[in-house]
Amino acid sequence: MKIDEYLETLPENLLSGEDVELPEKSLKEIFKIVDLKKDDVFYHLGCGSEKGIEIAKKEFQVKKAVGIDNNCKKIENAKKNLKVKQIQAELICQDILESEISDASVILFWFTDENITNQMLEKFEKLKPETKIITIWGPLPDCIPDKVDFPYIINKVPFKKSKSMQEQLLAIFGVKCVDFVTAWEFAERYTKAIGSPEIKNDRFLTIIQTLVIWINAKKLGVACGDEIPESIQTYMKLMKMNFDIDFEPMLKE
Structure with missing residues (x-):
């Protein structure tokens, strides 16, 4: 074979991470690494459940938290869970390629589809300066990360473009x-x-x-x-x- x-x-493409829910400990690690604060507007693209949104609102007390996923069943279930927990946040059933994210200051983006990533990169590049994009496993295409705590990688707008694969590799792996x-x-x-x-x-x-x-x-x-x-x-x-x-x-x- x-x-x-x-x-x-x-x-569900276990190895790529697609449709795999991050455990709470990993979400908390990510938010600490990215230094999520009260005045942040946090977006979780491909959120699946309400976990990331709940932690961002409840424990890091962000100003605004938005979860977007194209699985409407998951979004509806997540909305019910947040309502029961009395947590105010936005959950939207939508293709992330069509999403409005211009007010974001921190975005968690975990997708491995190259086509989606390239299209989202164009949207990310138009965001306001200092907006942080968190990816897992791989960096944004041709970009030098601003911070790495592997497998978590942070790029900030405007992005720093790598001159070569070796330069990007060194920035991520340190080798x-x-x-x-x-x-x-x-x-x-x-x-x-x-x-x-x-x-x-x-x-x-x-x-x-x-x-x-x-x-x-x-x-x-x-x-x-x-x-x-x-x-x-x-x-x-x-x-x-x-x-x-x-x-x-x-x-x-």
Whole structure:
């Protein structure tokens, strides 16, 4: 089975984080890292539930909190929950590409679809100066982060454009090239951040993420050395032998 075929078998794109609810501890970490304050206008794009909005309003006492998601069922449920908790906030069922976010000062944006990200980048660039955009796992395209506490990345308007992939890599990972140790460390941080409900699966997911990180780095020309590290080869073989998951096609793409 090719790795892309395997990924399709996972529920709701677990590895990418799409449609995965961030645990409360991660949301609180994010808000502390971004220094969320009382005078902030906070937007959670792709909010899913009311968790992020509730914490922003209740614990960080932001001036305004808005959650936007195109899943109307989730939005309606989130509205009911906030009403019961007597928390004043806006929850909107809408495609984020059509959203009005001009008054935002802090935005949490967790999407992996390149098309959506590129379109939203155009909207973000028009926001007022010092607006903070928080992404998870990856930075905004071709941008140098203002702050990194991986997997959480913060970019501020106006964005600083990277001159090269290596420059962006250094800003995010603190290294000039990606080796096995770097790939593993950051894959592990990401796995812990998204809070897999099945802890026993965390190591398995970390291995897959490590391989994906290193192979992508190799394809982008930012992996350390020309040869495939022994550790990477070993994990690729284990995945092939024990789980029939083949990473070789990904290397050849």
